[in-house]
Amino acid sequence: MEQFAPVKRSKDGQPVRYLIVDDSVFARKNLTRMVETFGGQLAGEAGDGVSAVTEYDRTKPDIVLMDITMPQMEGIEAAEKIVRQHPEARIVMVSSVGYQENIVAALQRGARHFVQKPVKAEVLYEVIKYVMGEDCSVVAAAGAGA
Amino acid sequence: MKLDLIQPFINSADAVLSQGLQSPVSIASLSMEQETYRRKGVAALVRLTGDIEGRIVFDLDSETAVRLASQFAGATLPEADALVPETVCELANQITGNAITSLNDQGFRFRVHPPELQISDVPQSTEDTEAVVISLDTASGRVFMNIALRYSPRFEFAAAGS
Numbered sequence: 001m002e003q004f005a006p007v008k009r010s011k012d013g014q015p016v017r018y019l020i021v022d023d024s025v026f027a028r029k030n031l032t033r034m035v036e037t038f039g040g041q042l043a044g045e046a047g048d049g050v051s052a053v054t055e056y057d058r059t060k061p062d063i064v065l066m067d068i069t070m071p072q073m074e075g076i077e078a079a080e081k082i083v084r085q086h087p088e089a090r091i092v093m094v095s096s097v098g099y100q101e102n103i104v105a106a107l108q109r110g111a112r113h114f115v116q117k118p119v120k121a122e123v124l125y126e127v128i129k130y131v132m133g134e135d136c137s138v139v140a141a142a143g144a145g146a
Numbered sequence: 147m148k149l150d151l152i153q154p155f156i157n158s159a160d161a162v163l164s165q166g167l168q169s170p171v172s173i174a175s176l177s178m179e180q181e182t183y184r185r186k187g188v189a190a191l192v193r194l195t196g197d198i199e200g201r202i203v204f205d206l207d208s209e210t211a212v213r214l215a216s217q218f219a220g221a222t223l224p225e226a227d228a229l230v231p232e233t234v235c236e237l238a239n240q241i242t243g244n245a246i247t248s249l250n251d252q253g254f255r256f257r258v259h260p261p262e263l264q265i266s267d268v269p270q271s272t273e274d275t276e277a278v279v280i281s282l283d284t285a286s287g288r289v290f291m292n293i294a295l296r297y298s299p300r301f302e303f304a305a306a307g308s
Contacts, residue, residue: 069243097258099251
């Protein structure tokens with residue numbers, strides 16, 4: 001897998017903490033592996049929208065990666081519930097269904113960005129840096145720029 | 147079933163599988179089927195509702211499923227590993243999601259349902275007149291897509307009235 005300069009929280013230099021929400025174990029493992037290559041840390045996982053809301057309250061992650069099509073409660077509804085309670089929540093929707101209405105609906109309900117599956121690591125990396133904004137810093141690899 | 151509806155699924159399967167496996171994918175065959183679908187091994191079904199309704203079955207024999215899941219996982223998985231059917235379900239989800247994104251751009255509206263792992267054969271619904279079976283050759287082996295889609299009666303009524 002491609003190497004990425006670690007993305008850390010600006011306030012304390014600690015790894016960015018992620019909540020990964022997807023009904024597919026395969027997708028959760030894949031995303032976990034990806035964010036770990038970005039220097040991130042898994043704060044929690046959920047397999048549906050209902051658990052996502054609970055897990056957000058429990059783990060208070062820096063970023064949520066949220067699938068859309070899930071049983072019980074879909075991702076857009078879960079994102080809306082989380083943002084209503086935590087307006088500062090940074091939610092990135094990650095779905096194979098990338099049509100305009102879905103993206104607009106997610107953004108209108110509080111999601112910050114959208115990434116289409118299959119996820120390309122380099123795309124997700126850029127989106128995470130964009131969504132974290134000034135709250136993150138990219139740590140130069142040792143020896144870089146010498 | 148109109149082949150216009152099938153092409154996005156072929157394009158999507160090509161894109162998802164070739165990206166994930168880092169190797170080219172080719173169409174081995176394309177045929178029509180009117181019988182109950184007999185699964186080859188590990189099969190996932192995704193239902194669609196909306197302007198176009200029906201289902202897509204993504205199916206692989208057990209050995210191919212293990213090879214393909216291992217390739218995606220980056221490690222050799224045992225046949226009994228739960229990640230094998232999980233991978234098949236997620237690939238079905240991604241292929242369907244990307245295909246309906248393309249169909250949505252053409253004006254069709256859908257709802258895609260979470261993938262279901264099939265543990266038995268898939269009977270042809272009385273409303274499904276026929277299914278298209280596409281087999282694709284990948285570096286991990288042959289994969290099958292069985293697609294049975296039709297315009298919803300509501301959509302056909304609206305289209306006839308416009």
